Amino acid sequence: MWYRTLSVSWILFGLSHHAVGQEADTAFHYQIPLPAYGVGAGPVVCIDAAHSNRHTATGTYAPFANLLRADGYQVRGLDTAWSRTALTQCGIVVTVNALAPENLRDRSLPHPPAFSKTELDAVVGWVNDGGALLLIADHSPWAGAVAGLAMVFGFAMLDAFAGPGDQGAVIALFGAPNVPDGTWRQYATDRSLPYTPIQGAVANVGSLGAHKILRGRGAAERIAWMVTFTGSVFLPSSRVEPLLVFGPRAIAILDRPDASPFPVGGWLQARAARFGEGRVVMIGEAATCTAQVGGPRRIPTGMNVPVAPYNAQFCLNAVHWLTRLLDDVPG
Secondary structure, X not given: OHHHHOOOHHHHHHHHHHHOOEEEOOOOOOOOOOOOOOOOOOXXXXXXXXOOOXXXXXXXXXXXXXXXXXXXXXXXXXXXXXXXXXXXXXXEEEEEOOOOHHHOOOOOOOOOOOOOHHHHHHHHHHHHOOOEEEEEOOOOOHHHHHHHHHHHOOOOEEEEEEEOOOOOOOEEEEOOOOOOHHHHHHHHHOOOOOOOOOOOOHHHOEEEOOOHHHHOOOHHHOOOOEEEEOEEEEOOOOOOXXXXXXXXXXXXXXXXXXXXXXXXXXXXXXXXXXXXXXXXXXXXXXXXXXXXXXXXXXXXEEOXXXXXXXXXXXXXXXXXXHOOOOOOOOO
16 A cells, blocks of 8 residues: 555654754744733633643743733643642643653653543543633654543544655645645745645645634634644544544554554544533644744744744634634534
8 A cells, every 4th residue: 555655754753853952932923813802801721731741831832821811811830630629720721742750751652641530530520511621632652641531522542643644744734725836835945944845745635624713703813724743643533523634645653663654534633522511622733832943943843834824823713612702603
């Protein structure tokens, strides 16, 4: 099969690129078309820092925290174990790349859960009663660390690495068959950026769902396309609503020495679901909602990449849906 002959160099590059020298891009700024709230007047957003998280509000997810503050949300760190008492202080809980302590130094298998059974019971009950959870987990080992939590909410997540499948490509494009050629050409000729864009591979562009998160509150918040940077993948399911759907040549590989790439075209990298009275959004790639620079050349990854102009608004829209700002949007 074609996918068995593909190189997995894009996976290896993605691993090294994400792991080495990444720091928050403090220069990143997104001009929000219509801030949701006045300064500090919005709901409380708690960003998890209690589960060996790769990204926190004061670390590499500071650009996301600042984006929400600019939108009027109150952003706090959550550095205690999850309990109903702790969670009820939050309007929305965000956890990014949680990890079991055992995998901090050694990320090889097994990848035990990042959350205890007591914490799972607490968050499930809290969401069921009306809470909102934004669960973000990258490729293995982070996918494995949260797979149990994801499954409770109907997200069948693979402890794997997933990407577009084009030879050498690190970024995946969703929903943009008509991206101007000049956009990619300019990006490709900037030799300071070691990414291979999806040039001449329009047939492999993924698609966007039909969710309110993709439409926002109006034309200024509508998402035309999205970009992600080597993450994890979810099985499609009637229990959830798709947001980002991989293109036909997308591949994944399990975190095992003897693993071979296999096709995941039509599988998902972001999705949303209602759960009882509450809501959950899960994104399978962590750079999607932050802005980072890495290495001596300060190479950008995330919302600050030139070909990802809609990523910041997508992340805002996800939070808007979780906090019910999009309930009046038709559809």
